[in-house]
Amino acid sequence: MAGEPTDVDLIREVLAGRVERFEILVRRYQRLVATAALRMGTPREEVEDVTSEVFYKVYRSLGRYRPEHALSTWLYRITVNAALDRKRSARHQSRMEELSPSLADGRPSIHEQASDNERSRLLQEALEKIPDHYRSPLVLAHLEGMPLEEIARVLRLPEGTVKSRLFRARVMLKSIIRRHYPALAPEGATESAS
């Protein structure tokens, strides 16, 4: 829509004292932040807490936002850090006991959905076994679909480091899947060096 204010405009307005305009930003990005937190391994029941924490942090440090990069990049960075912090402080064994039914459309039967839920739970468990600094690039690349340079910006790492961590993360994931969850290995996919 042409009349919608841009992120930068909204941020300027909030900084100028119109705090209520921050609501539009929250509404615009809450789904992105919540989904990213969930994919980073935050249990579903804690996603709302992490999301509101992220937006509160964003509000408090809004003056430090640099408009050269997209707001989403900055939000991803804060979300990744918040999810990791939460995980570290809680030290919970991330067991996503039930994945509530807000999955994407296209689930024809309840059995298929249950099987997908179980698969997701096991995959999440497998991802949990990968150290944080390897898992973050993996999640951003293969779940969020980010290009390498954006991952580098989000994680504040050189692109080469992201690339090597991504490579290591995939090797680890393969090893974990082989060892602990052989049933999860994709059937049709061929393994290829990238």
Added chain:
Amino acid sequence: MSRARKSKPPRRAWFRFKRRPSEGDPGERWAADLLRPLRLQEAECDVVSRVMTRIAAVPSGIPRLAWASSLLLACSSLAFLLSTLLVLVLGGDEGARQIVLLGVSSWHVLAVFGRLLADFGARILALVLPFVRALWTLLEVGAPLLRGAGFLAAAGGVLSILFSAFVFAGARKTAPRVNFQGGIR
């Protein structure tokens, strides 16, 4: 597994140091296929009211006001302290006079002690300097020899590093592969 190594022409030594093609990476497509169920996950939540309530609960002016008032308080405390000291010294207060006397005598003690220390240092230097001069002369005479020995040692070090790297590159090929968890595959 037979290697077709013998049929290939012998590789040059520096090829050993080249990074080998990635082994064990299942590839992007494999990861994408594996993680597809997680990619389909989405979280829906509405945190707007929660965030806005939290923001509203902390008035933005308070930190600035607190900072300004604490700075003002610190400055006025300093001014009060300085003016009190000034009044004491100018008014000929006994306590202040004693403190000034104590300061002056401490300064004298420090000065005497410093002079003693300087004398002691000068005597030591007078004893040590001839030896230092003799050592310097010896060094000047023996400098070419020392330079030669240093060069030889450096060359030996470089050779040793090259040899170790060569041996390591050879050993790397035949070493068992170790996975990241410490097991041997």
